[in-house]
Amino acid sequence: MRFLLLKHYRGGPDSHHEIPPMDQWAPEHVDAHLQSLRDTTRMLEESGELVDLQGLHEARVYVQFGGDGAAPVTTDGPYPETSDLAAGWWMVDVASRERAIEIAAHASSGPDHEGNPMREWIEVRQVMDDSAPGED
Template sequence: MPKYLLLKHYTGGPEQHRPFPPMDQWAPEDVEAHFAFLKNVTKVLEENGELVGVQALTPAQTWVRYGGPDAAPVTTDGPLPETSDLVAGWYMVDVDSRERALEIAAHISSEPGPGGEPLHEWIDVREIMSGSASDDCPT
């Protein structure tokens, strides 16, 4: 069965369907409802045997690159991507088809935001490479 990574972003992607403020400006009950929804998604995916993993990430970002054989790794907080697009978190699912991955992503996209209205947030869906070059790369 194929595995897919469903990426949630803080910003970036296509234009928002319905603009909404950053979460730190939401009412506490809206934040609670949002996370309760996401916890339920995790529970359902676990029960279905489709969940491989799920994690939320902080907005802090550090870039790292190899500094050379006699140097420490080079780190910096920038530059940020032009879109300031940061990954907020992800689900990894193991499903029967791409269609099922898209169905799960669409459901996650309906998560509640301010006032309980669905966010209609864009979810970035990426298939995980199988590990075999002959399977993953065109010839």
């Protein structure tokens, strides 16, 4: 079963403790957080569960079909809430939904700007296939 573990800049179903943007963190806390992401990736590589991962830049553009023979319509906004910005993802191939949730919880425990567990929300989405959603 493949799952997308989507890391957001902020946000989730409810608020968690406020975390300033990373450009306001002390360098040692940025390094510790990035190391926790690398450690999670290494764990997934070693277990054979990692399919892909990417970090995303904050900049983006929205594109829409402009009509036959017309150029695409693009815009830089309006921007959704900051909580809607995806920071990156891990794509994993695991035995069960429970394992995907376990990995997401681990990723959520990376250190924040003060060195404490971040407790950020990690969105877990099953990749569609021929089975019904949520089937194990």
